[in-house]
Amino acid sequence: MRQVLTSCALALAALTARADGLQDLERFLREVDSGKATFTQVVTSPKRANETMARSKTSSGRFEFLRPGRFRFEYAKPFEQTIVADGQTLWLHDVDLNQVTSRSQKDALGSTPAALIAAGTDLKGLSEAFELKSGAARDGMEWLEARPKDRDGQLQMVRVGFRQGQLAVLDIEDSLGQRSVLTFRDWQANAPLKPADFTFQPPAGASVIRP
Template sequence: MIRILLSLCTMVVLATAQPASANSESLVELLEPLVNGAGDFEQITYDSKGQPVQRSSGHFAVMKPGKFYWQTLQPYEQVLVSDAQTIWLYDPDLEQVTVKTFAGEQNQLPIRILSGDFDLIGKEFQLSEAKTEQGLVYHLAPNSASSNVASIDLTFVGQNLASMTVVDRTETKTQFVFSNRKALSQDDKNKFAFEIPEGADVFHDQPL
């Protein structure tokens, strides 16, 4: 799951809706109350033919600006952590930690937005919005063709972010459905400082 997140759906066909241009300020107004929070997620990944290939679930916590903790519990555990300067990917089964620098990580655009790096929205994307049966959908198309992310859809039901859809350049689609959102506890805040487990193999990776 985390590797998919690193390369980052609603499978709703939006052709029935009429998209309209949108400004970043309206999206930020909806996202602002949602940062500095925690909750649960469910994820389904679909291949380019629309067939589900993986399901997973877990917990997350985000804190503005740029801090996040993303723990997949099922079907196997992985942890992705950022303190806004460094990103750690920990695989307990393999006892491996991959370390990346936060700056310049184009493939982290979805989760950087969720963790309050809102300047990216106006700088990195063309925005449109559409009202659908599922809710208000903001469609974000990256300006850079070098990003592995082809599009991001954020679906709001009322003031609540119900799901995030990420499509990559291979047309793989990943849907994250959020639930049980709550304010950050002190325990959640402590998770943004990652300590490499003793005995784990450590790999340093350059920004993609």
């Protein structure tokens, strides 16, 4: 009898843990309409046959978002780059090349990590583009796993880590085996942002590419 009770308790605990990631995402979507943070991003490429270890590169900058559908990544190191979604258009500005790429935001963001943070407003909406499930707790965080329903895209899996209900990590894997881990710090939830803060104007003299 004791073994049966123990097994039931363990099963219940496992079910509860699996629910935490979804609960954290649902709470994040419901309670946080905007935010600011700094971030560090580590991109690791698959190890080649002639390499002893995988190659990686680290960058850093700041991130801010405003629902629905507005966000800004400003990379400061090692190279300056800005990615802005203004609600209609996704802009990418490469400072060194003085080049701007402009794409329709609707076409570009359907099943991307950014959609989980800035575009989604509830679990039902996100579930149309992603298969969502909670992962096992680790590293002091609760995890959510999001797999795009469109299997033809480059994105394979996003793992979202929440620490005490606050967005802490995006762990992204693509179809080429590349892994990108963004770690967020210094969060300001519900920061006083407005749509005009996400307006982007290509710099004078920049070449603008519209694929």
